[in-house]
Amino acid sequence: MLEGLLIGLQTAMSFQNLAMVIAGCLIGTFIGMLPGLGPMSIIAIMIPIAISMGDPSAALILLAGVYYGAIFGGSTSSILLNAPGVAGTVASSFDGYPMARQGKAGKALTIAAVCSFAGGTIGAVLLMVFAPMLSSVALLFHSAEYFALMVVGLSAIAAFAGTGQVAKAMIMTLLGLIMATVGEGALFNLPRFTAGIMDLQSGFGFITLAMAMFALPEALFLVLKPKVAGSAEDEIKDLRISRAEARSIAPVVGRQSVQGFFIGVLPGAGATIASFLGYAVERNLATKEEQAEFGKGSIKGLAAPETANNAACTGSFVPLLTLGIPGSGTTAILLGALIALNVSPGPRLMIDEPQIFWAVIMSMFIGNLVLLILNLPLIPYIAKVLSIPRNFLIPFILFFTLMGAYIGQNNATELLILVGFGVCATALKFADYPLAPLLIGFILGGILENNFARSMQLYDGVSFIWERPMTLGLLVIAAILILLPSYRARIAKRKAEGVADGD
Amino acid sequence: MALDRWIALILLGICLVYGYTAWFTMDASLAPFMKRNPIWPSTFPKALSVLAIIACLVILSGIEKSEPKEAEIDYRRLHEYKLGQAVLLLGLMVAYALLLRPAGFLFSTTAFLFLGAFILGERKWVLMVVVALIATVIVWYLVQEVLGIFLRPLPGFLGG
Numbered sequence: 001m002l003e004g005l006l007i008g009l010q011t012a013m014s015f016q017n018l019a020m021v022i023a024g025c026l027i028g029t030f031i032g033m034l035p036g037l038g039p040m041s042i043i044a045i046m047i048p049i050a051i052s053m054g055d056p057s058a059a060l061i062l063l064a065g066v067y068y069g070a071i072f073g074g075s076t077s078s079i080l081l082n083a084p085g086v087a088g089t090v091a092s093s094f095d096g097y098p099m100a101r102q103g104k105a106g107k108a109l110t111i112a113a114v115c116s117f118a119g120g121t122i123g124a125v126l127l128m129v130f131a132p133m134l135s136s137v138a139l140l141f142h143s144a145e146y147f148a149l150m151v152v153g154l155s156a157i158a159a160f161a162g163t164g165q166v167a168k169a170m171i172m173t174l175l176g177l178i179m180a181t182v183g184e185g186a187l188f189n190l191p192r193f194t195a196g197i198m199d200l201q202s203g204f205g206f207i208t209l210a211m212a213m214f215a216l217p218e219a220l221f222l223v224l225k226p227k228v229a230g231s232a233e234d235e236i237k238d239l240r241i242s243r244a245e246a247r248s249i250a251p252v253v254g255r256q257s258v259q260g261f262f263i264g265v266l267p268g269a270g271a272t273i274a275s276f277l278g279y280a281v282e283r284n285l286a287t288k289e290e291q292a293e294f295g296k297g298s299i300k301g302l303a304a305p306e307t308a309n310n311a312a313c314t315g316s317f318v319p320l321l322t323l324g325i326p327g328s329g330t331t332a333i334l335l336g337a338l339i340a341l342n343v344s345p346g347p348r349l350m351i352d353e354p355q356i357f358w359a360v361i362m363s364m365f366i367g368n369l370v371l372l373i374l375n376l377p378l379i380p381y382i383a384k385v386l387s388i389p390r391n392f393l394i395p396f397i398l399f400f401t402l403m404g405a406y407i408g409q410n411n412a413t414e415l416l417i418l419v420g421f422g423v424c425a426t427a428l429k430f431a432d433y434p435l436a437p438l439l440i441g442f443i444l445g446g447i448l449e450n451n452f453a454r455s456m457q458l459y460d461g462v463s464f465i466w467e468r469p470m471t472l473g474l475l476v477i478a479a480i481l482i483l484l485p486s487y488r489a490r491i492a493k494r495k496a497e498g499v500a501d502g503d
Numbered sequence: 504m505a506l507d508r509w510i511a512l513i514l515l516g517i518c519l520v521y522g523y524t525a526w527f528t529m530d531a532s533l534a535p536f537m538k539r540n541p542i543w544p545s546t547f548p549k550a551l552s553v554l555a556i557i558a559c560l561v562i563l564s565g566i567e568k569s570e571p572k573e574a575e576i577d578y579r580r581l582h583e584y585k586l587g588q589a590v591l592l593l594g595l596m597v598a599y600a601l602l603l604r605p606a607g608f609l610f611s612t613t614a615f616l617f618l619g620a621f622i623l624g625e626r627k628w629v630l631m632v633v634v635a636l637i638a639t640v641i642v643w644y645l646v647q648e649v650l651g652i653f654l655r656p657l658p659g660f661l662g663g
Contacts, residue, residue, distance in 0.1 A: 045609065052566040052652065167558050167561040167562045167566075168562060170558045171511070171555060171559060171657050174551055174555040175555065177551050178548070178555060190544045192529065192545075193524060219588050223585055223589045225585075341646075362529065389625070391625035392589065392625070394592075395592075395619025395620050398619060399612065399616060399642075402596060403646070407652055410605050412601070415596070415603070416600050418600075422593075422594065431578070432609060433507065449547045452542070453546075454542050461573060466617070
């Protein structure tokens, strides 16, 4: 491990990679602050730049920096404007905004920054410990287990990621898998489902799809419904926190970094769930007087979601780096970028290219430090970005979306596909269909089919499902994940009906 | 019928076409040696189409009841939002896609940024032109010179 750490440190400390961390964190903070633009859109927009750099470690470091920078920036707009830039920071506005209203905006930002730092750093330590362990277990996996594991991951995402409607999330996942089969297939390189159109021969572009699923609908929502936000005109001052305050939030930070990390590891549950759960848990653990404070500017109520969402961000890298299976939309986009750079994340990553793995971990420490020491003093100035008029902002967001899709393929047809899918994605968003499962399904589709095909060939049929107990076990878990929520909903409904009858 | 079920109906149609292709048309063109393989290019799509059709039917039949909850934007009252602006911007994006090659990057991008701000209601003409021009030139320089990706700068008839 020490050897790995040194390799990582060596790679991460190169001038280029340091510049990438700083640039990523700053860009992420800037854009994450803008209400309505989530980390997925930002990363999708940044991907063409990252890919054209050609160096996978630098690209992953840049994108990871953008990711946690965006979460950090999102909390700034939550606190100052009560308009969260990122879903994972909604819980930060519960107590952060009241604090800002009381004139303690500076203190709130400091607590947010310190807690994000602590959550991110402890998360990175846990990542360092658990990722190698998981990856040595994962080396024992066979392609049949990989297939089953991906099915488990996809069903977990379908079960947890949606707004409680498993069927909708499942159809989106399947639609993603279906879209992944368009183009030249895994077997014999036969073109499939291209309808004779040459442009579809190589399949749909992953960047185009990522832009169309996230960046474009979010921008259209901003156009349709301008966010009514408070003003950030007040001077931000008094960034200090007292010793007593630090002592009172320390246990919160400790608990929430561990809890947030493990929630982040689970597929489907990301920063958003971690922050809400962290807030709820800390509220229950607090004493009576402190509980009354929650929602009115409690420092514990701000510290809990801030720690948890950053720890969860770090945790979501565990399945990506060790199994090559992304658990969230953001890590799915990172996986797509890595595949485009000819790196396949998975248990072999730590053996074949340890410098990538360790450099990313080291860059997380550096990135968190950068966020703390660079962003904290600069926050009053960076917050000025919130006053960029949307009349200028929105055309630029749309332009970068178009550019991203164009640079990736150098093909103007891609732009028409982008607009078409973007309109479809907006309609799906109106109808409350979750979009992240579609992209995850699309990215995993090729790998899933490859592993399925390999096990079919090895066992000359589908017998691998029952001949390998671990595969069977994983597939049973996947089925339970899909069926349990609807079963529980039905039980709840029957109970509710029973109550109504008794009345 | 609510929008989500209409969408499920459309998706069902797509899945049926997909399933028909996978089950009935793909295997005919398979070479004999490929047929000896335990897995065919159509195997995985066949499984997907069955699962997807089941999921569509579940949504359509409304087995999984969902409580109507406060959505971010209520599509039933779409006309109350700035729909005109959104549609115009989408049209502008399509126009940009069609014009990017023939009109050159510099012209089409400046026009896109200018008109985008115009559609959103900005009327500070000088500022709009200056911002659009500066941004276009910077992006062109970054993409062309730093990233090394060719973008035709000028319209074709000017030799760009």
